[in-house]
Amino acid sequence: xxxxxxxxxxxxxxxxTGVNRGVAEFLARRPVLVTSGSEALLALPVExxxxxxxxxxxxxxxxxxPRLVVTARRAHALEIGARTPMALALDGVADxxxxxxxxxxxxxxxxxxxxxxxxxxxxxVALAKLSLGLPAVLVAAAAPSVAATHDIIxxxxxxxxxxxxxxxRTLTLASRADVPLDAARQAQFVVFRDALGTSxxxxxxxxxxxxxxxxxxxxxxxLTGDVFGSRRCDCGDQLNLAIRRIDASGGGIVLYLAQExxxxxxxNKMRTYQxxxxxxxxxxxxxxLGFDDDERDYGVAARxxxxxxxxxxxxxxxxxxxxxxxxxxxxxxxxxLPIEAPVNADNVRYLTAKAERAGHRLDRLEASLAESSDAxxxxxxx
Numbered sequence: 001x002x003x004x005x006x007x008x009x010x011x012x013x014x015x016x017t018g019v020n021r022g023v024a025e026f027l028a029r030r031p032v033l034v035t036s037g038s039e040a041l042l043a044l045p046v047e048x049x050x051x052x053x054x055x056x057x058x059x060x061x062x063x064x065x066p067r068l069v070v071t072a073r074r075a076h077a078l079e080i081g082a083r084t085p086m087a088l089a090l091d092g093v094a095d096x097x098x099x100x101x102x103x104x105x106x107x108x109x110x111x112x113x114x115x116x117x118x119x120x121x122x123x124x125v126a127l128a129k130l131s132l133g134l135p136a137v138l139v140a141a142a143a144p145s146v147a148a149t150h151d152i153i154x155x156x157x158x159x160x161x162x163x164x165x166x167x168x169r170t171l172t173l174a175s176r177a178d179v180p181l182d183a184a185r186q187a188q189f190v191v192f193r194d195a196l197g198t199s200x201x202x203x204x205x206x207x208x209x210x211x212x213x214x215x216x217x218x219x220x221x222x223l224t225g226d227v228f229g230s231r232r233c234d235c236g237d238q239l240n241l242a243i244r245r246i247d248a249s250g251g252g253i254v255l256y257l258a259q260e261x262x263x264x265x266x267x268n269k270m271r272t273y274q275x276x277x278x279x280x281x282x283x284x285x286x287x288x289l290g291f292d293d294d295e296r297d298y299g300v301a302a303r304x305x306x307x308x309x310x311x312x313x314x315x316x317x318x319x320x321x322x323x324x325x326x327x328x329x330x331x332x333x334x335x336x337l338p339i340e341a342p343v344n345a346d347n348v349r350y351l352t353a354k355a356e357r358a359g360h361r362l363d364r365l366e367a368s369l370a371e372s373s374d375a376x377x378x379x380x381x382x
Contacts, residue, residue, distance in 0.1 A: 015159025016166050019127070020195060022155035026131040031057060033147040034127070034139075036119035036157035042142040043069075043124035046103050047133030047267075051096050054138075058094070060150070061140035065090060068099060069121045070136045074290030078102065078110040085122045087139065089113040103136045106275060106288055123157035130163065130196075132265030135290040168299045170195035173307060179203075183240055184247035192304055198258050202304055205243060206251030210309050213334040215252030217242035217316040218301050218326070220259040223266060232273070233350055237341030242316050245339070253310060255301050262286065263295030281353035293358065298322065302329030318360045338363065 022032045031044040044057045046068070058066060067087040075082035089112050093099065102110060117125070117139075124137045147154050176190040190202040208214045219242065225235030239254070246252035261269030264286065272285035283293045305311065305326075314335040315323055323333050343351060343365055354360040 015156040016163065016195065018153065018155045019130070019159050019163045021153045022127050022160075023131050023196060025153050026127055026133060029053065031060070031152060032124075032127070033142065033152050033154045034120045034124045034157055034160075035154060036123065039118055039120045040142055040147075041118075041120045041124065041139045042146065042152070043121070043127070044138045045128050045131065045133050046099065046136040046138065047128065047131070049096055049099065049138075054094075054096055054099070057138060060146070061142065064140045064142075065094075066138040066140040067121075068093075068102060068136060069117045069125055069139050070103065071125060071290040073287045073292065074103070074135065075114070077106070077288045077290070078108065080110060080114050082114075082116070085117040085125050086114045087117045087121055099138075103134055104271065104289065106278065106280070119157045123155070123160040126160050127155065129291075129295070130160075132268065134268070164297060165299065167194045167196060167198075168303050171200075171300065171303050171307070174199070181243060183243040186247075187243075190308070192307070194300070200258055200300055200304060201256040202308060203243070203254040203256060204251075204308070205246045205254065206249075208251035208253060208310070213312040213314050213332075214310050215246050215249050215316060215337070216305070216310070216313040217246065217252070217254045217339070218257060218298065218322055219254055220257050220262065220296065223260065224269075231344055231346035233347055234341035238339055241339055241341060245316065245337075253305070253308065255304055257296075257301060259296045262293075263297070264289075264291055276350075281357065282350050283353055283357040294321065296325075298325035299329050302326055302331050305331055318354075318362055320359055320361065340365070 025032045026045045029045060029048040031042050034041050034043050042061055068090055069085055069087050071085050072082040075086040080086055088102065088110055091112060101108060121139050124139060125135055128137050129135050171192050171194050174191045174193045176188060179187055179189045181187045184205045186206050188204045190204060192200045219239050222233060222235035224230035225233045226239055229236055242254055246254065260266045268289060272289055275285035275288060276282060280288060286293050312332040312334055314337060315333055316337050316339045318338055318340060323336060327333050338361065340362060351362055351365050355362045355365055
């Protein structure tokens with residue numbers, strides 16, 4: 001084995017190590033140096049920003065004043081026309097509350113200088129997303145010597161763009177064990193791990209026949225719904241329904257994916273809940289915070305199925321995008337079965353937004369809304 005092959009075997013694809021370490025630095029709320037060609041930017045995540053950290057970062061970047069980089073989605077929420085991430089000048093907006101307001105608040109405008117962010121700044125925002133933090137960073141131009149002097153991790157912008165695919169390639173089967181469930185006495189949990197240390201779980205229910213299309217549910221983790229029975233969503237009910245239906249069919253697989261809040265992470269999910277309480281629907285809350293309406297990618301789900309020798313599936317879902325996403329990674333979709341949970345007063349607005357804004361097929365909801373509309377019309381009739 002050559003020296004290059006040895007290093008690749010230990011450290012992964014070129015640039016992957018830097019991104020791994022960059023994510024760890026962002027999780028620890030430390031700055032990194034993001035490079036793209038001759039461009040080099042010091043980048044600090046806005047997640048967890050406080051006055052002392054802001055002052056220290058400003059001093060490190062002096063005499064350059066840091067800019068705030070937000071996604072195109074967030075720029076639109078600030079009344080800035082944009083197709084790419086934007087770098088906002090912070091002249092006169094140098095305190096933490098003002099910066100966080102530009103990142104999270106609704107109903108505000110930015111009237112300062114804004115210009116398209118370059119590749120390095122855009123990669124820094126993508127790194128913030130990988131760390132499941134707020135999708136915004138503070139950046140300032142810096143010489144690579146600054147990173148060496150202060151022992152700052154260096155991250156290649158191009159490597160960030162490829163990191164998701166690289167992480168999927170690092171997926172390994174970590175452990176498995178039988179775990180009888182109330183909804184399915186014969187079940188086996190198979191745990192996978194990737195280069196970021198993220199755990200993904202496949203629950204094999206019964207004895208699926210892998211020579212035929214297998215009944216599969218892709219279920220994004222939902223702490224509030226799955227564990228605590230939140231009435232704001234239908235996640236917990238869908239999970240239980242899926243396990244029972246798969247068990248009754250003789251066997252299948254539930255993929256329990258670490259994609260809380262449609263890929264935003266738990267903290268950002270709670271932030272969007274606050275926005276929903278203030279009047280936004282689930283789609284607008286996500287985009288107003290600066291995310292896409294759905295940040296999930298199903299490459300990891302496809303890889304898990306392939307590692308389980310399951311390449312043909314019947315999908316239990318109301319979301320057509322899951323079919324397209326899984327099929328794009330080489331899984332054959334032979335059919336779809338709906339999995340509609342009960343509608344209640346607390347989740348009807350959320351489910352309506354999923355149907356009307358995100359294209360979910362919720363026939364039971366539509367029938368329920370139609371019945372309510374007919375009943376209301378009857379009461380108002382002369």
